[in-house]
Amino acid sequence: MTEKYKGLSAAEFFYKNREIAGFSNPTRALYQTVRELVENALDATETHGILPTIKVMIKPLDGKVMVKVEDNGIGIPPEEIPNVFGRVFYGSKYQLRQTRGVFGLGVKMAVLYAQITTGKPIRVVSSMQNSEFEYEYEVQIDIQHNTPVILSLKVRKKRKGHGTLVELITEGNWFLARRKIESYLRRTAMIAPYATILFEGPNGSLEIKRASRKLPPPPQVGKYHPKGVDIELLKIMIRNSSKKTTLVEFLMENFDGVGKITATKFCEWAGFSPDTKLGKLTMEDLEVLARKMKEYNKWRRPKPITLSPVSAELLEKGIRHVLNPEFATAITRPPSSYGGNPFIVEVALAYGGEIPPSNTPILYRFANRIPLLYDEGADVVRKVVDSIDWSIYKVKFPAPIAILTHVCSTKIPFKGVGKEAVADVPEIEKELTTAIREAGRRLRLYLSKVEKMYAIKRRKVTIEKYIGEVARALAYIDDSSEKVIMAKLRELLKKDIERRGVAYAEEEQ
Numbered sequence: 001m002t003e004k005y006k007g008l009s010a011a012e013f014f015y016k017n018r019e020i021a022g023f024s025n026p027t028r029a030l031y032q033t034v035r036e037l038v039e040n041a042l043d044a045t046e047t048h049g050i051l052p053t054i055k056v057m058i059k060p061l062d063g064k065v066m067v068k069v070e071d072n073g074i075g076i077p078p079e080e081i082p083n084v085f086g087r088v089f090y091g092s093k094y095q096l097r098q099t100r101g102v103f104g105l106g107v108k109m110a111v112l113y114a115q116i117t118t119g120k121p122i123r124v125v126s127s128m129q130n131s132e133f134e135y136e137y138e139v140q141i142d143i144q145h146n147t148p149v150i151l152s153l154k155v156r157k158k159r160k161g162h163g164t165l166v167e168l169i170t171e172g173n174w175f176l177a178r179r180k181i182e183s184y185l186r187r188t189a190m191i192a193p194y195a196t197i198l199f200e201g202p203n204g205s206l207e208i209k210r211a212s213r214k215l216p217p218p219p220q221v222g223k224y225h226p227k228g229v230d231i232e233l234l235k236i237m238i239r240n241s242s243k244k245t246t247l248v249e250f251l252m253e254n255f256d257g258v259g260k261i262t263a264t265k266f267c268e269w270a271g272f273s274p275d276t277k278l279g280k281l282t283m284e285d286l287e288v289l290a291r292k293m294k295e296y297n298k299w300r301r302p303k304p305i306t307l308s309p310v311s312a313e314l315l316e317k318g319i320r321h322v323l324n325p326e327f328a329t330a331i332t333r334p335p336s337s338y339g340g341n342p343f344i345v346e347v348a349l350a351y352g353g354e355i356p357p358s359n360t361p362i363l364y365r366f367a368n369r370i371p372l373l374y375d376e377g378a379d380v381v382r383k384v385v386d387s388i389d390w391s392i393y394k395v396k397f398p399a400p401i402a403i404l405t406h407v408c409s410t411k412i413p414f415k416g417v418g419k420e421a422v423a424d425v426p427e428i429e430k431e432l433t434t435a436i437r438e439a440g441r442r443l444r445l446y447l448s449k450v451e452k453m454y455a456i457k458r459r460k461v462t463i464e465k466y467i468g469e470v471a472r473a474l475a476y477i478d479d480s481s482e483k484v485i486m487a488k489l490r491e492l493l494k495k496d497i498e499r500r501g502v503a504y505a506e507e508e509q
């Protein structure tokens with residue numbers, strides 16, 4: 001017997017293994033479809049400095065579900081529409097810049113799922129910022145060849161402003177997916193308070209208006225950090241440079257934070273002459289160069305211009321707005337890096353108020369502003385939070401405590417293409433631990449203040465209870481009027497309480 005051999009197209013691979021991208025059943029698939037479309041809509045707006053207004057519509061149609069998402073983003077060049085919606089691994093986000101999308105896969109999974117469950121194509125209407133026209137396409141995927149199939153194309157004068165509308169008819173279970181979809185939209189609003197999200201569903205509509213018009217500065221496209229290279233990446237970069245370029249020039253042009261002095265020092269340290277021409281490098285040289293670039297520890301830290309953290313101020317605002325706690329604090333850590341990829345960790349902690357008590361902190365996880373609702377147990381955040389002894393911070397479970405974490409990076413180490421859990425990369429774990437502990441310390445300060453204030457108040461109430469009786473007894477001995485003595489005692493008590501309050505405030509500082 002001889003084996004049968006054949007290749008598999010990328011579309012066919014994901015058609016056969018759709019579970020790994022989150023499309024495992026009609027409930028999860030509907031959630032994932034909404035998520036992929038909303039993420040693309042947000043990338044098309046906020047990344048380009050546009051305040052997002054996103055409309056999401058879900059309508060059950062006997063056994064099937066229609067999903068429609070409309071944005072006011074930059075639009076898509078008409079000639080690119082077939083490929084971006086009909087070719088797996090095609091997109092505009094393969095750059096060193098923080099975006100929600102990374103793989104060039106998301107919307108194609110939604111198209112594939114719709115195609116195999118209802119046989120219907122995706123309908124896209126898009127108009128670019130400077131165009132007078134809008135283009136309407138119906139696209140499906142030729143799964144075997146991983147190529148788009150255009151079913152129809154209409155061009156007309158633009159009716160509205162710029163942006164994109166995407167519509168799918170897919171299999172889905174609205175009844176079971178409803179809770180997840182609504183909490184996904186709410187959490188999106190929590191991390192993107194500058195977005196307006198209008199949702200029209202079978203059970204009514206939900207309007208989340210922007211709480212702020214302040215957009216964080218959009219992330220810029222950056223260069224690789226020298227610590228992040230491997231032989232393959234070096235080969236590609238060298239192929240794109242002139243053979244006559246010197247090693248120092250090559251390092252300066254292609255890598256983040258490398259100036260002439262740094263590049264020269266590195267070459268000397270690594271045993272290469274700084275003016276070696278690229279054309280002279282052998283395969284062995286490349287291997288040594290890649291290894292030494294990783295080992296060298298005097299490179300500058302990666303620059304965070306490619307990242308767009310939310311800011312402690314907005315995070316605290318968001319968590320207060322949604323959870324209505326008694327105490328809230330937020331921290332944005334300085335930029336750090338793993339394997340040459342810059343990242344920033346942000347944490348907000350909220351306590352008391354309307355937060356329901358639970359036996360472990362309630363988590364709100366975000367990565368590049370994507371709310372992560374599944375696979376919490378596999379996420380590094382859960383690991384870090386569970387490893388902390390919360391009694392140090394005066395938290396006794398069950399306690400009303402919630403923690404929001406946001407990791408942003410040009411490369412989030414997701415555990416799967418469904419983007420639901422972040423892997424436990426040591427550098428990220430360390431930053432998360434530092435930030436959560438700092439928030440814990442602030443909570444402890446607050447709780448001990450509440451405790452002290454409570455003790456002072458208790459003292460006041462207890463003493464007040466006896467003032468009348470003591471005044472009566474003193475008036476009997478002293479002959480003064482009971483009223484005068486009572487007023488004096490009250491004055492004394494007031495001073496005592498004030499003194500204790502001031503002494504406590506000073507102790508605090």
Ligand SMILES: Nc1ncnc2c1ncn2[C@@H]1O[C@H](COP(=O)(O)OP(=O)(O)OP(=O)(O)O)[C@@H](O)[C@H]1O
Pocket residue numbers: 036040041044071073074075076084085090091092093100101102103104105106107108164
């Ligand atoms: N609403 C939209 N507005 C503008 N461009 C869009 C929109 N939706 C999709 N695109 C374009 O289509 C490309 C492919 O989208 P897709 O969701 O498949 O991949 P991605 O967002 O790049 O990465 P990921 O797989 O992580 O979602 C995007 O990179 C973007 O260029």
Ligand SMILES: [Mg+2]
Pocket residue numbers: 036039040100101102105106107
């Ligand atoms: Mg996407």
